[in-house]
Amino acid sequence: MTDPACGVAHGLAAEQPAGRVLVAVFDSPVAGVLLRCSPELGFRIVLLDPDPARGAGVLAFDDLPEDLSDADVVVTDHHRPELGEVLRDALARPVRWVGVMGNPRHEGPHVAALAALGVPPEEVARVHRPIGLDIGSRTPAEIALSTLAGLLADRNGRSGAPHGR
Incomplete structure (x- = not known):
């Protein structure tokens, strides 16, 4: 029996997981990269922006x-x-995971914003920050890559740590 990963390396199409929505x-700029790359990784993607002038559709x-x-x-x-x-x-919807970009050295502005809206601390704690794997991301493409890598590791039941650790 051939290893399925080996077949993928030789151009055979891998079975894409179904159902996951991003x-x-x-x-x-980060959303733009996510929109371009997520479908290749098996995510159905939706852009949500409450500002109708931005034309997001949702x-x-x-x-x-x-x-x-x-x-x-x-x-x-x-x-x-x-x-x-x-x-x-x-947080009011039954979503699987919620994350916000940000610098881990500072408390995120989402904490105060949610507290001001009366969101209980246990719900605020559901928000992951920072998002993605720690690869030293600096550009929108790097941030999107790290985010997608973290979500893929989670989807595949992996830690996201380097091999052999």
Whole structure:
């Protein structure tokens, strides 16, 4: 029997996992890379931005399908004034995972924004920050790559640590 990974290395199509949705929140450079790369990795992707001038098509979680139990929500801008409301709405849905970009050396602005909206601390704690694997990301493409790598590791039941560790 041939190793399936070996076949993929030689050009045979791998079976893509079904059902996983990636909701990129806020039209940003990182979201742009996620939109381009996520389908190749087996994610159905949706861009949600509450600002209708940005033309995202999806303005709120209420515009998404009812079943989001397999959705990963990635907030790609932590400076937007709608941050608290969008996260509150994401946490109110049965999404699988919620994460916000940001510097791990500082408390994220989402903590105060959610507290001001009356979101209980145990719900605020569901928000992952920073997101992705620690690869020293600096550019939008690197941040998107690290985010997708972390989500793939999670989807595949792996830690995301280097091989052999």
